[in-house]
Every structure is written in structure tokens, then in C-alpha cells.
Amino acid sequence: MPANRKLTTNSADETPAASSQSSVSARALGRLSAPYMAELNPQQRAAVEAVDGPVLVLAGAGTGKTRVLTTRIAHILCTGRARGWQILAVTFTNKAAHEMKHRIGGLVGGAVEGMPWLGTFHAIGVKILRRHAELVGLKSGFTILDTDDQLRLMKQVIESAGLDKDRWPARQLAGLIDSWKNRGLTPAKVPRGEAFAFAEGKGAELYGAYQKRLKELNAADFGDLLLEVLRLLLDHPDLLADYQRRFRYILVDE
Numbered sequence: 425m426p427a428n429r430k431l432t433t434n435s436a437d438e439t440p441a442a443s444s445q446s447s448v449s450a451r452a453l454g455r456l457s458a459p460y461m462a463e464l465n466p467q468q469r470a471a472v473e474a475v476d477g478p479v480l481v482l483a484g485a486g487t488g489k490t491r492v493l494t495t496r497i498a499h500i501l502c503t504g505r506a507r508g509w510q511i512l513a514v515t516f517t518n519k520a521a522h523e524m525k526h527r528i529g530g531l532v533g534g535a536v537e538g539m540p541w542l543g544t545f546h547a548i549g550v551k552i553l554r555r556h557a558e559l560v561g562l563k564s565g566f567t568i569l570d571t572d573d574q575l576r577l578m579k580q581v582i583e584s585a586g587l588d589k590d591r592w593p594a595r596q597l598a599g600l601i602d603s604w605k606n607r608g609l610t611p612a613k614v615p616r617g618e619a620f621a622f623a624e625g626k627g628a629e630l631y632g633a634y635q636k637r638l639k640e641l642n643a644a645d646f647g648d649l650l651l652e653v654l655r656l657l658l659d660h661p662d663l664l665a666d667y668q669r670r671f672r673y674i675l676v677d678e
Contacts, residue, residue, distance in 0.1 A: 460498050460531045464491070472496045475505060475673075493677050494524055497539075498531035506672040508538030514545050515677040521547070524677060541671070549649035552656070552667075559660060560652045567643040574598060574645050581633045585626065592623045601631050605647030608654050611635060 461469055468488055471481055472495045479496075483489050497513060500506050515521050521543050529536040541548060550568070557564045569577065578594035578601075600622055604614055611632035619628040638644060644652065657664040 460495055460502070464488075464495065468492050468495075472499050475500055475503070490520075490524065490527070490677055493675055494527040495531065497528050497673075497675060500673055501532050501535050508535055509540055510670065510672040511539060511541065512548070512671045512674045513539065513542040513677075514548055514675075516544060518544060518547075520544075520677060546646060546649045549653045552653050553644070553649065556656055556660075556663065559663075560656055561639045562644065562652075563642050565642070567641070568649070569638075569643050569645045571598075573643075577637060577641075578630075578634060581630055581637060582623075585623070585630060585633065587623050587626070597622055597627070597630060597634075600627055601634065602647050604631065605651040608651060610651070610655065 461472070464472060465488075468491070471479055471492050475496070481489050481492055493513075497511060500511065501508065513524065515524060525536055525539075525542055528539070528542075536542075541551075543551075553560065553562070553566070554564045557566055575594045575598060578597050579589055582589050582592055582594060582597065600618075604618075611628050614628040614631060616628075619625055621627055623630065638648070657667070
């Protein structure tokens, strides 16, 4: 369900170096308004021009939702409502993020290079975590485990708990932990009933042991790139407020 939404806040206090890379002024971009609107139908144009409140776009596949989102970003830049570094634009896959950047670049040229916060959910998560790694028990140079490394580590955790790794396979535990992380559940928050889904009630305990081992290795898995950011913002209201000030617009291609 593709969604665009705008979060209105004060301007950010600092301008990242990336913003200086764009030499395209809002006034110059404004001259592009007619061309970038030309291929939109009336409903799409209404969504693009609705920049003073939340907007939700619901439509079937292939109906131009990504076009609406990218044109809306171009419109925000062209009208001077925000600079590129004040826009958070996220999607799910690297391919989709690349396409989003390519389309915006086709509309506003070099201004897209001043958008450091355009990417996948996981890429944005990495960027935030590396800035504040110490607040979640990591160092900024932490390693991101791939699936094979994750499974090897889980096998070690299972064996350390004295469990039969053939009866309780690491892949099954990985699936459980991933589902818990996707729901924002830390080991302490896993429902007791769900913990019994693995190793006769030891699921949450093993999840905790796995997380402890990750921290010891200064490592994170893909689930942590979302969960740890969520925990970071919930546990540190001052940091949350800083990002709320930083981003004038948040757009999600879901």
C-alpha cells in the first residue's frame, strides 16, 4: 500500500555536506514545474501538489504510484519547500531505491545528489545506527552478518545451550527471531506462548543469547537494522526530536 506522508517540523540545525553538492537553486528548479507535471492525470497531480498535509495513495500495480512519489519529491524541491537533505524517502528494495533516485534525477538533475536520506529501510537504518552505535551497545564500524554467518552463529548458540542442533535447527530459530524483530520485539518482550515454539520454551532465552553474542562480535543482522533503530528512537526522545526537526518530509514507497 504505497504511502506518502509529510511531517512538518522546524528546519534542521545543521546542513550536511551533501547539500553543498547541489548547485540547483529552488528558483531554477521552479522553471521545470510544467514539464514534470505534464504526464500526470488530474488525480496524480492532486497528490503531487498536496504538500501541506499527509497523503495516502492507494492504487493497483502499474498505475503510476512511484511516478507520483518521485514527482512529489521534485515538486517539493522545485517549490523550495525543503532541501534534499530535509527529505526522508524510503522503499524496500535496492532496485526500487535506484529507480527512485534515477527518476528524481531525471526531473531535477543534480539536486538528487543532495538527498543523502533516500534509500531502502535497511540502508537508512544502517546510516542512523552508525551515527549512534554506542547507544545500542555497538561501535560505528559494526559488521552486518549475511544469512550464512547468522546461521553459523545461531548454531553456536544452540549448541552452547546443550540442545540438539538436528532436532532444533538454526534455520527455524532464525525464522522465529526474524519475525520477532520485524514486529519490534526484543527478547524481553517475546510473548511467553511464542517462546515455546522453539526448544520447549527456550526461544526467547536463545534470542537473548544470540543478541548478546552479536554485541560481543560488534555485529548486527538485517533485522537489527530496523529493530535497533526503533529501540534507539524510543529510548532516546532527544534523538527522536532531532530527526523530527531534520526531516520536513517523509515519503514511503511501500
